[in-house]
Structure formats: C-alpha cells, structure tokens
Amino acid sequence: MNVMSFVYGFLVLLGVFVFQTTLTGLNRKVTARLQKRYGARWYQQFLDIFKALRKDSTSHGWVFDFGVIMALGGIMATVIFIPVAGFEAFPGLDNIFVISYLLAVGMLGMAMSAAGSGNPWASIGVARALTNMLAYDVPLMIVIFTLIFAFDSSSLSEIAALQQGMGILGWNAFRMPLGGIVAVIALLGMLGKKPFDSFIAPTEIASGPMVEYGGKHLGFMFILHEFMTFIEVSIILSLFFGGGATIWEYMLKYAVLYTFMNIISGVMPRFKIDQAVKYFYRVPLAMAIVQGLVVIFTGLGVTLWF
Amino acid sequence: MNEVKLFLGPQHPGMHGNYSVHMYVDGDIIKKARPTPGFLHRGFEKLMERRYWMGNLALIPRICVPEPDTNEMVYAMGVEALANIEIPEKAHWIRMLVLEMARVAIHLMSLGSIGGPTGLYTATYWAIAQRDLLLDLFEELCGARIYHMYIVPGGVRKDLPEGFTDKVLAMMDELDEKIPEYEDLILKHPVIHARTKDNILLPAEVVWELGVTGIGMRSAVGKEYDLRKVKPYAYYDKVDFEVPTATYSDALTRLNLKVRELYQSMRIIRQVIDKMPSKGAVNVPVSTGSALRWTVPAGMVYSAVESSRGEYGYFIVSDGKEMPYRIAVRGASYPQGLLGIEKYLKGHRIDDASLWMDSMGVCTPEIDR
Amino acid sequence: MNSMNNTINEIKAALKPLKMETPAFRQIAVVVKPDTVHNALSYLKQKGFTQLSIVTCVDWIKESEFELVYILFSWTEGIHIQLRARIDRDKPVMVTATDIFPGAQYYEREVHEFFGVEFTGNEDAAKPLFLEIWDDLPPLRKDFDPQAYSDSKFPMRERGNEFVSEIGGHDDE
C-alpha cells in the first residue's frame, strides 16, 4: 500500500465513471430504439449528472447529507477493489465477500439518508429495496459459494483468470449453465432493472428512495448508480464470463452483457415486491441448489465438459 | 398500529390527471381512502349557463379531455331532442364514424397507459404513438387534434374531406396488424398476468351499488349492457357488432374487454364506411333565430351515450332563451371515481392503487368539471 | 314501444305524479311532490330502474324553488326516467336517497355544495367537495355572479410592475 495505489485507485474511479456513464447513455438510446424513437444524445447522462450537481439542493438534516456521502464513499471504495482485466489498485483485496459486503455500506448509507428525509414513500422504497436484496442475493450467493468451493478461491481476479484461455466454453456460465442462468437473473435484480425495480417504481411510490433528493444529492445518487452498476456487472462478468484478458475485451464483454440486461428490461413490466421474492425463491433458488449439489458431489463443471 | 397518510396525487406519477386520493395505509394495505376531487373544477355548469347555445360548443369538449367527441354527441342529441328535429341520414353515419374513431383512440391510449402503473413503458410508447396517427385523421377532418367541435346540434359541421374514408380504412388495416402486437406485448405477458389476474376485483353487487357502467359493468354482470345496444342512438341499430362481456371482473378481464371492444369498434367503422351514402346533407339548422343566437324550445331532457368508460349523460334544461338554463353533466366515471374509491379502494395494496385508478377507468376531468 | 306504454301506465298508477311526459325517445319525466320522492325512488328501483345516473338540481329563482332531478335507468328496458320534485328555495331540505341508491352519496354532496340543498340522513353531504375555502353563495345558484366574483378575486394584473419576461416581446413601458 503506497501513494501510487491511491493514485491508481483514483484513476480507476475516473475511468469507470466515464466508461459506465457513456455506456448508460448509449443504452438509453438502445432502449429508445426498442420503443421506436431516437432517444437521448449519447452524452446525455453526463449532462444530467453535471446539471444535478450544479443545482441548489435541499437538506433534511445531517443524516440526509451524511448518508449520501457514506453511500458514495462506500461504493467508490468498492469500485477500487474491483479487478479490471487483471488490474487492481490494491492487489489481493478483491475478495468476493469483501466486495459484496462493502456494497452493502453504500446501500445502507443510501437507505439511511432516504429514510432520514422523513418521507414515507422513501421508507417504503427502502423496505422494498432491502427485500429485493434478500430475494436475489440468496440464490446468487449460493452459486458464488459453489464457485468458491470449486476453485478454492474467493478472489474475483483469480476466478476470472481460471476461465481464460479456454475459449468460450471455459466460462463458468457454460461450465455451470444453471448457475450462469441464475447469475444473469440475479444481475437483473441487482441492477434494479425491470421486472425487479419495484423499489423505485414511480407510479407506485413516486420513485421511492429518490423522493427527496434534488441538486447535488441527486447528482450523488446518479454517480452512485453508475458505480454500483459497474460493480454489479463486473462481479458477474468476472465470475461467470471470464472477465477479460485485456482491457478492450473486458469493456466489450461488459458492454454486451449490460446492453443485454437493458434489452430484457425494456419489455418487462415490474413485479410487486413479494412476487419478486416468490419468483427468486422458486426457480432460481432451486437451480442454484441443484447446481451447487452437482458441483459439490460430482465435480462436473470444475473441470471442462469437453 | 401507526397509520401513515399517503397521497396519490395530485402531483404523483401514478395519477393520471389532477386528482388526489388520500390513503391511510397500514403496512402496505390501504385502510381508508378518501377521494379529493376539485383540482380540475372550472365551474362548467355555471359557465354554460352564461354562453349561447352555439358558444357552448367550445366549452363542452373540454369537459372530458381524453374523449371530447362523446361530449359533443351528448350535447347535440340533447339539443336536438329539445328542439325536436331530425338530422340527415349521412350526419348520423358520420357521427358514428367519428365516435368509433374516438373510441379506438381512447382505448389505444388506455391500453398504452397500462404501462404506467405496471412499468411496461414500451407499451405506452408504442400505443400512444399509434394513437397519434389516428389523431392526424381527426386533424384532417376538422382541423384539430383533440378538441374537434365537429359534431354540432343539427348534424356535423361539414362533410367528410375527399378521400377521407380510404385513409380511415388504411388506418384500420394498419391497426389490424398492430393491435395483435400490442396484445402479445401486454395481454400475454406473464408479469402483466401476475399483476392483474385476480387483482382489483369488481363484483356484480358492487356494480349495482355504485352505479358503475361501461366496461366495468359488462365485465362483471355478463350482459350486453351497452347503451348502443340497449338504447341505440344514431344508427347503432343498423350495424352489426358484438358487445364483449364477462362474468368475472378482474383487472385482466377488463383489459381484455378493452381490446375486444377495440376490434368491435373497428368492425363498426368498416360497416359505417360501407353503408354511408356518398351524397347528402350533413346538417340542418337547429331552430329559429339568428345564425349564432338560436333559441331552443323550453323543456328538460336527459341525453346519454356510451363512452369508453360508460354512460355519459347531460341533463339539459332550456327556458326558451338564447342560453341554456341549466346543464348538468354526468361523468361516466363519477361512481367509481368518488364513492368507488372511498368504499372499495381500501383493502388493496399501495402497489395497486395506481393500477386501480387505471383499471377502473377513472377519468378525472369529467368528475371535476 | 309497448313496454314503454306499460311502464308509463304502471308508474302513473303507482306514484300518482303531478305531471308526466315523454321528453325524448324512451325517456319519461315524472314530477312528484317532494315528500313522495323517497317512496317513488324505492318503487322505481324495484320496478327495474336499478341505476341512478345522476342527482342534480335546477334553480328556478323566479318561482323561488329548487327542482331536484333524479335520473334513473333501466338496463333491461332501456328507459330513462327523470324524477323531479320542487322544494322551497329558502329552506331547501330533502331526504337522502343513499339508503336506496348508495351511489347517490356524492351527487347529494355535490348538490349541497353547489346549491345549498340539505340532505337529511347524509352526514357527509355538508362537507366541501370540489371547492376549497369557499366564501360566497353556493356557486350554481342563479343569483351568484361568477364574473363579479372572478373580477374581485382574480383581477387582471395591472401593467407596470412586471416581473416576467415575455419572449419575443419588447417592453414599451
């Protein structure tokens, strides 16, 4: 740990922000095409974020501000830990449990700040968001657990590296197909894409946790959302789609995976929150457990199929 | 137990129009709901007493924003009944054409707006753009997209433009292609099923208690209770159409009926174009008096037509002068929009509050007037 | 039109109306005394006029009377009925119809708000519905002048103290 690590960390943050925000902008265009229209400019997402940061804001007390800072801080720390194509600012700390629990710092900060606004819609939104998390995380964690068991490692970069060099069939998504499907479904839930977006449903709870944010707080939320998206997609990408040997491969795969998520969510209405829980605890959970048992007892998938 | 007071509207994405429902919520169940109308109250009934019979033509479409033609038809029918005049045959056909086109437009819009409460925005984008193409036809017909002021007492304002019917038929052909697409996207979507099936029930007793009409009534009662059938106006007795019904009314059934009515409306439009005489007058002068200041014989009459949400009625009182003495408006969604919310929104979840408004077809401007 | 005639005759026999007419196609107007309105409504409901379309009121200021209008509809026969009754304008009181037609509740509230008619038995009727902080006569009465009210409450802005930008315009003051 030296000064360079922090400089690298900062550069990673900057790069991730530019990359993910551009991608979000492009995906707004993709969604627009799905809806038979032109859609926003590709750099619209940047404009939105900077505009929000530019505006005046309202604060509902110190926890409202503190939560936002804590959320963004926690998420940015998590981003620094994410290995991108083998590069890590702080080598060796890309433990999957560390990442997924550091992610929770951000969530908690956001939840705290939202509930601190004193708005009931926000509290309902937070309650839904936490429930949603319980829904998608259990199947996903079981699959990740299986991976850790299979490869004796809980490091993202190591698991990603293990899948490379064997072509497409070396990816865990193909070695453990059930687990791969679960991961993709869970990714939809993690990203808060439809049909699992009931916690920000504007027509039900007026955008939920975001209700009271304006100005720089809202800008923070947008930046946070970009970072969070990056973390979530990256986790799945590294664990199931082999990460990337080079940065370009990584970005390309990332873009494809993220766009795919967006296209699915473009033609989906949203589940009610209890329906989402029921859904996750029916099909994906069963699939995850079956996959886990197969890997633990037969070892199929640890080695290549062919 | 600590109840929370939540407001659905007036400024809430889940509320179409400007209306408010005060909900007392325990957990996520609505324990008490109070409708709060009046945000769109403009005092129409008072204003109409202060305008000439002709001048009111400008006011009446604005009572119900999404469906103005129904208002024009009701007003025209009422005045004609008071003045006791018969209008030319072709005017009847044109009126039916316009009314059914309007019905197609509003059904498309409400089919698309199911995307709001359920989050299927793609449906909204598609359906409303499709409706917009239909509005272009209206624009060609009368020069306005929304407020047409086309159906006037004594007939319609002027004859159809050249080649209009062909364009309408072409549009119907296009819709024939497009609506199955929307059905695939909306009605067959498993998540939409999860949201709407067995949800937001409307039993027949409630229909009779509240006085709900339209799709809500027919989906629960299972009879063809449609004013176009029960008490035909214009030439609805001369065309062949079915009124789709059901006996179990949940949100999905009502959505289904909407689409089936859409097909029936298109069927009527084709028949109307087929049967419409190509020549003939389209209007007659209403009554004596100068061109703009007619007088209408004294009397009281109630006229009603079937709008997309049910019985739409005007009670018109004339004292023989140049202005109406009193006009009372029965908005089609009045029963479900006020008493329905108060009595039957409770017990639902807040997730469904917006869907409730949408599925019951609550149109706020016609309640507020 | 046979069923129509039958209905007319039956109603005539049962309600003994003051006046009866058919103002339009398949529509019957029945004028009764105010104290028989309640009975008439329950009679008509069991006759098949199960739907209350609207309850409204007409202000006959010259006669100093309010005329309450109940519009009923029978889905089986397709007939509209106007049931009308005149009450005193200075002390307008009417028995509520909510026990027969629950749907009448909000119509009565509306009539109370716009005309000041009181409905005994409908407690909610006195609450404001469409109007908020209303401080004048009930607005649909004929002696209420909306123009004057509007002029006094919402005067047009005097030119001069402008705090607004108008696009494409230029300021000559």
Added chain:
Amino acid sequence: MVLDEKDNRNVWEKIGDYFSANSIWMKWYCTGCGAIELPPTMTSRYDMERLGMGPMATPRQADVLLITGYLSTKTLRRVIYSYEQMNSPRFIVAFGSCTINGGIYYDSYATIGRLDKYLPVDLYIAGCMPRPEVVMNGFNELIKMIKKGQAKGWKHYQENYEWYKKNQLDSLGEVIIKDEFHE
C-alpha cells in the same frame, strides 16, 4: 426587459447554464387539460428525450414546472407549495391561453386569470391547446433562454417574494393546514 439586459454571468455560471439547458427534467404534474398533449410529446412520435427532457416524479428532482392549462384555486395552492419545494434554478412554462388571461374560463369562479401574478412564468406557450409541435418549439425556446441566462423567473420570485405572496394571499386566502384538510 430581460432580452436586452447585460449578460453578467461568469464562466462557471455559463457552463452551469449549458448543463441546465440541455438536461431539463419536468415535474410530473398534469395541472390541466394541456397535459393530454404531453404523452404524444413524450412518446415515440415527437420524442422529447431528444432535447434531454424527461419526466421526474417529485418537485425536488425537477427543473421545470409545466402549468398545462387553466388553474383552479385549489390546484394553484398546491402548485405554489410544490413550486417552492423545487430547487433553483427552476423554471415555469405555462401552456395555453388560460394561463395568460383565463382563456375560455375568463369568468369562472373557480379558475384564476393571469398566472404570472402568482408565480414567475418564464415562457408562455399559446394555443388551446398547444399542439406537440408547438410544445416542442416552446421547449427549444426555453433551452435557448436558459443558455443565454435569460430564464430568471426564480430570481424574480426570490427578489419580489412579498409581492407574489400578497397576490397569492389575496386570491387564494390563507391555507390553514389542519389534520383533515379537505377530505
């Protein structure tokens, strides 16, 4: 008036105004019948998102308040409350002739006459009701105004707060909030 006022913004404000102009979030509030033309403007036919505009759920998030037509007094109370919750810079675009002089409802007891007596309107879009093309044009106009720093309604509102408050109080009466404020 504003048009020939000197442009005394510094560089940062100019950059900020550039962002503000190109990303305008409107508040999801259908105050009147003009709102019926907003869905077409938003959806695939006219696609408002091209301009960087989109609907937002709550006043805190939004930049522009669209007054889509006539305002009844009951609505205006809410609109004012809601406007004051918005964060500056905030803009008001008023639709239709009703907001200019009361329009067709000039003699109604329930609707107000001229809107800019109560709230600072940045831009009027005339018509009854304005067509989507006109609305889009109006938004383009608004974008130009913001870029040039001419949409200063919110500043006027701050500077002349008493004047606006007095007008609001005269016409709307005092809003005393009690538990069941009008149910």
Added chain:
Amino acid sequence: MNLTIILAVTVVLAVVSFFITRLNKKAGGFLTVIASLFAFVGLFLLKGSIGGEFSIFYFSFKITMVGWYFALIMVLAYSMTSFFNPFWMDKMMYPGSYNFMYLLSMAGTIGMFFAKDFITLFIFWETVVWSSTFIIQLGKSRKASYVYYVVSAIGSMATLFAIMMAYSVSGTFVISEAFAGLSGGAAIAVFFTFILSGLAKIGIFPFHVWLPAAHGNAPHTFSPVLSGGLVKMGAFIAFLSVTAFPAYEIFSGMFKVMGTPFPIYFLMALGAISIIVGTLMAIKQEDAKKLLAYSSVANGGYILIGILMLDQVGFAGGMMHLVNHAVASAAAFLAIAAVAYRTGTTKMSEMGGMIHRMPVTYIVYLVAIISMAGIPPMGGFVSKWLIFQGLADKGMLFLAAAAFFGSIGSFMYVFRPLSAVFLGQTFTRDLKKKEVGFFMMLPMLILTALSILAGVFPNTILRVITEIQASVGISPVTLAENTIVTVNGYLDAFRVFIVFGFGFTIAFVIFIVRRKSKKVELMDTYTSAEFIHTRELLHYSSKFYAPFERLYDKAPDTMKLYKKIAVKIGELGNLTESLFYGHKPEKTVFWVMITGIFVVIIGGVV
C-alpha cells in the same frame, strides 16, 4: 490478581448493595458500577495467571484461556450495562434486590467459566439462572420469567443427567476427564443431553422462545446483559461439548455429512434453522427489543455453527463472533434502553425521528447494527467472513445458504429500528426530548469504539483465539501483520478500512465543494403536493416489511405450538382430576377395574 478476591468482593458487594439501595437508590446503583468495573479490571489482570488451579470450599477452579476469554466478554457486558443502573432505580419496583441479583449473577458467570469440575460448573450455572430469573420478572411481564425458567430448567436437568451418566462411566467430575470412555449409543445420548442446556441458553431452535420473551420483557438495563452476556454461556457449553467431550473423535466412526459426523452436523443444522427462524421472526417484530432478541437467536446460530466446526477458520469465526455480537448487541440494547429512558417505550410504531433529539445514541446504534449485519469496517464483518470461508472450504451448501439468508436478512431487520425509531418524522410528543447524560453515553461510546476496533484491527482478538485453538489442539488461524489468511482468500481489514476512508474522503470533498444546501424542515417534504399537518401520519414505521411478512405469516409459530401442548397437558390433567375427584369417583374406580380385568384377561390369552 486472584480469582478468589474477585469472586469474594463481588458477592460481598452484592449483599452490601442490597442494603445500601434501601438507604439510597442511586448509591446502590453506582455500587454495581464499581463492583462490575472492579471485576472487569481484575479479570483483565488475571491473564498472567492462566493455567493456575485452586479451590475454595468445595469448589475447584482452573483458570483457562477460554474461560478467561468468555469471562471477559461476559463481565464487559455487565460492567458496561451497569452504567445505566443508577438512572433506572426510580423506575424499578425492587431496586435493592435488582442490584443484589445483578452482581450475584455476575459472580455466578465468572465462577462458571473457571470451573474445573462439573459440580462447580453446575452450581454456578444454577446461580446465574436463578438470579436472572428473578431479575427478568422485575420487568414488564412475569410470564417471561416462567418461560425463561422452564427452558433453562429443561436444559439444566438434561445437562445434570448427562454429567451423572458420564460419571457412572468415568467416575470423575473433572471436566477434562469426565467424558473419557464413552462410546456408542451412550455417547450420543450424553452428547445431546449435555449440549441441551447450551442450546437452550444460546437460544437455538426450538428453544429460542425464551429469548424474545425474556429479552423483550426484562428490565431495559438487563436486556443488554442477557443478550450480550448470558447467551454466551450456551456457547461455552457448546465449546465444552466439542472439546472436553471430544465429539469429533468419539463420533469419528459415524456416518458423515460433508466430512462432519452426523450428530454434530445435526446440531449445525439446528443452528442454521435458528438463523432462518431468528431472521424471519426478527423481520416481523413490532417491538425493538424483541427484534433484537430474535437477532440474538440468529447470531446464536452463527456462533454455534462456527464453534461446532472446530477447524482452523470457522471456529475462529465463531469465537470471534462471540465478542462482536456481545459488543454490538449490548450496544444496540443500550441504545434502545437510552431511547426508552427518554420516551418510555420500545414499540417502534410509537416513536420516530429520535436522531434529531439523540444523535449520539443514533451513532451508537448505527455502528452496532453495522457490526451485527456484518458490514465492513466493523467487527461483525470479520467474524462472518471467517465463518463463510470456513463453510465454503467444507462445501456445506445448506448451512451456507442459511448463513447467507441470515446475513442479508439482517440488513432488513437491523434497519427497521434505525428507520422507525431514529429516522423519519419526530413525533410531536418527542419534540422537546433531550439526549441522555454523559454517564449513560459513556458505556455506549466505549462499546462503539470496541466494535470499530474489532473491525479495523481484528487480529488483536484473533491472537487470543489462536491461543485457544492451540490449547484445544487444532491448527490456529493464520495471521500476518494485519492480515487473516485462509485457504480461500485473505482479508486485510485495516486496508479495507483505509480504502473505505479514501472513498469517503473523495465523496466528502465533492460534497463540500458544491454549493451548500438549503436546510428545510422535516415536514416540508414531498406529499404529492398535498398539505399535511400531523407528523405522526407521515412516519412509516409499523409493518415495515408487510409484503414480505405476508409470505410467511401462515407459518406455524413455535411459541403457539408450545402453548397448545401446554393446554393439552392441562386438559389431560383436568380429565384425570375430574375422573378421580369428580362427583362420582366410584364410577371411575369401577371402569378402571373393568379395564384392568380386561387387560389381564387379554394378556393371559396372548
């Protein structure tokens, strides 16, 4: 320092405080603070004399590393909580006996952990059970103490039975030797009966019912002790059952699940069930203390699983979770007690927005729940991380699934009081309330600091655990300078903390650079543009997770099941009673005779 002195002083001070409280309530309360702090310091200094053995009267003691570790945790909870005692004396019905029992039970726990033989252990154990039973009934409900006592008694009796059975084989009560020579079915019977009291104490399903009843209804000042301290006595029993009773060796010939002998796996499964049950029940509680009680059930599951694994990583996790949970849970209960001190209630729906009145208490609670939910950079994260690594290493899929469920579910339930009690709208009634005084704040702040330290420098605690691991003969967890190394990965908690601080700093800088935001009142919030006046109506607190709760509200409730059984037993008793003490006993006698004769005849024929 000598253990004899510590025990003697505590017991004497217990008696003294009883009489002093009669004279001056506050003074009696302060005496408990002094006594428990004395015990804490004394115990801390005791580390030097580890390995010593001695006896007082008939009790024989041995100062072991693990006993020291447990006793320190326990007395930490006691001493921190005792700071609250002086302020609650006025609200107690019998303050004298409360203070007496408080110190007596503390003395009991100390003695228990250092016991050399089972008789000593059992006597001190019973001292704790009895004294705490009497304290619990000083709280809200008498019934709670019945439940507590019945469950404890079942456990105690079973354990006594197990000890006697073991004695009959080995002929000694000394802990390290008593179980030698057991095998086969007897071993299983002894194992299960012995650990029963541990299970009961730690609140493992199906004995978890006493925790919410007792924690929820005990005096606010005793709940932290119950949850932070007394529950850990069960962990001690569990520890004994895998070390003193070498379960892995004795059962090594048995059917194995994922490399673990079946009886142990069965207990672990019970631990997993408690995690799930505890989580689900905690989510739907309306009372903050009951919620925390159920969270103790869930965390007890983690501890049990960890300790029973008895390996390099998982065991260390379990042992460390003891400290982390004790600290966090005590802090959380103290925070709730502080709120209750000001508002007089622990019902979550009856308060809100306390953050604006009690910010320090809020921070304390926040840190506590972050630790409890296992989020970095607090202590709970490290211990949960170790347990996960241990499970992943062994491939225990179902246990891991339960652990994940509990871990994510804990976000839900810990957030609940945070949102309902501290955030949201302040109730009109509470607008004038103040923060608690410094003396009450002090223990909360100390516990908070401990939580953070445990998360940033976990190795301080883990070093002690490595010694324990060495003492029971398993390979200790590998520790580098700041790093914990396991088979599957390694964790540098300090670096995680630093990077977190880095991210936080960047965010803070961006926030500060931007224009200062306008402070508005809490009621000036988005209400769909409608007006609202009542604060209470704008606070969403009750049935927080209603849609989720509805998914399992039909599930059977263990407590109800027990109640039903109790009713049935009562009915049976009534039946018997009515038979023999009814109006016509001779009839009963007649029928009994007939039946008897019938049975004899049948028996003869067969």
